[in-house]
Amino acid sequence: xxxxxxxxxxxxxxxxxxxxxxxxxxxxxxxxxxxxxxxxxxxxxxxxxxxxxxxxxxxxxxxxxxxxxxxxxxxxxxxxxxxxxxxxxxxxxxxxxxxxxxxxxxxxxxxxxxxxxxxxxxxxxxxxxxxxxxxxxxxxxxxxxxxxxxxxxxxxxxxxxxxxxxxxx
Amino acid sequence: xxxxxxxxxxxxxxxxxxxxxxxxxxxxxxxxxxxxxxxxxxxxxxxxxxxxxxxxxxxxxxxxxxxxxxxxxxxxxxxxxxxxxxxxxxxxxxxxxxxxxxxxxxxxxxxxxxxxxxxxxxxxxxxxxxx
Numbered sequence: 588x589x590x591x592x593x594x595x596x597x598x599x600x601x602x603x604x605x606x607x608x609x610x611x612x613x614x615x616x617x618x619x620x621x622x623x624x625x626x627x628x629x630x631x632x633x634x635x636x637x638x639x640x641x642x643x644x645x646x647x648x649x650x651x652x653x654x655x656x657x658x659x660x661x662x663x664x665x666x667x668x669x670x671x672x673x674x675x676x677x678x679x680x681x682x683x684x685x686x687x688x689x690x691x692x693x694x695x696x697x698x699x700x701x702x703x704x705x706x707x708x709x710x711x712x713x714x715x716x717x718x719x720x721x722x723x724x725x726x727x728x729x730x731x732x733x734x735x736x737x738x739x740x741x742x743x744x745x746x747x748x749x750x751x752x753x754x755x756x
Numbered sequence: 757x758x759x760x761x762x763x764x765x766x767x768x769x770x771x772x773x774x775x776x777x778x779x780x781x782x783x784x785x786x787x788x789x790x791x792x793x794x795x796x797x798x799x800x801x802x803x804x805x806x807x808x809x810x811x812x813x814x815x816x817x818x819x820x821x822x823x824x825x826x827x828x829x830x831x832x833x834x835x836x837x838x839x840x841x842x843x844x845x846x847x848x849x850x851x852x853x854x855x856x857x858x859x860x861x862x863x864x865x866x867x868x869x870x871x872x873x874x875x876x877x878x879x880x881x882x883x884x885x886x887x
Binding site for chain 1: 775797798799801804805808809817
């Protein structure tokens, strides 16, 4: 089972930009400990949400043929708390993509209020680390899986797996 | 784009300060990226991306930091040291780098020391002048 920490994409422009939604709920157990009587979303989980949004964008850019791993958090700045009931919008863009890596820059907003700026780097690990071998399994997931399709359900109808079709007009 | 060496140095310094989270006084001309500034492999790619954006140039894989190809080739490396052929290859691939001191003891573990701030500045200067 994959641990998916975003709820759906609302925009997906292959190789360029993606916007995802994450709804925060008090049903998430960790919010009762973080903190008792003052539930706020841990910042590390905001980074995780951005890493999934950006990582899927980067993975899809190469048709999920590369094993994409989060390699570096270039920047993570937080401006406000996120509380149960909030809907986060995760907006990310690919700044650069090369055979061996990609860099992205993203913003998290909640009702148009800036919550965080998170810039990341991803490695295509098969292209790096000089011939070391990794398991065949793809760390993101492969094209056409039900998970990817379900995340893309609200984005322009058509073939979710191929970039051109899901591009926004 | 006309840019003098001082301007290039200043921009390269800014790239390294942002990419590696170091202070401006650490980024001297002689500083080595790995030894002095703590760069790891993914940082080299980050630096390449940032340099491409800053200077509006394309930096082909292995051109600025060609060590990986070199180290994996048995023609170029024997017993942990670069062979004559390896050194010739290094000179050809890294004309922007001064390898005089390295030639006396071409231990591949010291290859990282060749990647200095100055080498990047030389590379960018050559690239901009060629454009």
